[in-house]
Amino acid sequence: MSECLIHPRPAGPGKAALARFASLPTSAVSDSMRRLVGAPGVLPLIDQCRVVGPALTVKTRPGDNLVVHKAADLARPGDVLVIDAGGDTTRAIVGDLLCRYATSREIAGIVLDGAARDVAELGELGLPVFARAISHLGPYKNGPGEIGRAVSIAGMTVRSGDVVVGDADGVVAVPAAHLDTVATAAEALLRAEAATVAAINDGNWDRSWIDASLNITWFESKES
Incomplete structure (x- = not known):
């Protein structure tokens, strides 16, 4: 039996705060955070992909998704699962079955610093999934992992309760303490x-x- 540490969850953003980010593109959001916050290389796997919601963070061992399944059980409707799999791209952490279950739980989307698979099925499902890569190799289910701790997604720190914004350009997470400031600047x-x-x-x-x-220095032509 493997260890799974589960940290307390913050209250999370209110509906009004989420509504302000609903139409804000990631570029405007990241520009409003001095262009320092983002997850380069973590990109959408399906077309017309957009997500806004509070993060539920997951830290899993690279190549293993046991704790991710537990996080899907704990997620609230509208949550975005933000999964730190160490950037490993050899084995898919999520695929069709887990994403179908996430959809049944009304999870808004998945952000993954790792690989995913079953891209054709994900396109039919319509769940916004952002990942570093695609791999047909499946995951192990041995653990361990943590739920609710601060994680790193391609260098971007994300905490549970932060607002995740994702679109065709990628993903950005806004710290819960700065939602109003960032939204006002982006607007x-x-x-x-x-x-x-x-x-x-x-x-x-x-x-x-x-x-x-x-x-500027202009050089004169030497042609006669």
Whole structure:
């Protein structure tokens, strides 16, 4: 019998906080956190993939998904399972059966620092799954693992209760303590980008900032 440590869960974000992130792209969210937060290489496995929800974190031994099954039992509707499998891509941690069960539990999505499989079936299922790689090799089920501890997903720290935002560009996690600040900044950024798009379409985008940021030296042609 293998050890599974389960940590207390925070209350998590309210519906109003989640609603603010529902339409915010990952690019605007990460830009609003000084472009320092993200999980490079952890990408969606299916088209039209978007997820927003509170994280339920899982730390599992690379190549093993026993504790992930337990986390699926404990997850609340709307949760995003965030699985730290050490970045190992040799064996799939999730596949069709586990993802079907997650869907039956109304889990919103899965973010995995590791590999997944059964991509065709996942596409039919429609569950947002973000992973580092694809591997047909199945997982072991020996444990050990932890649920609810802070984890690292491709260098991005995620704690249970943080808000996970995922789309075609990847995933980003917003710390629970900074939801309002990040959402406000991202909303302002989108308004500024909309103004820039309008200026581009009108042919009057002010590009003076480029030369103002560069020390340019022009060389004269030596051709006679």
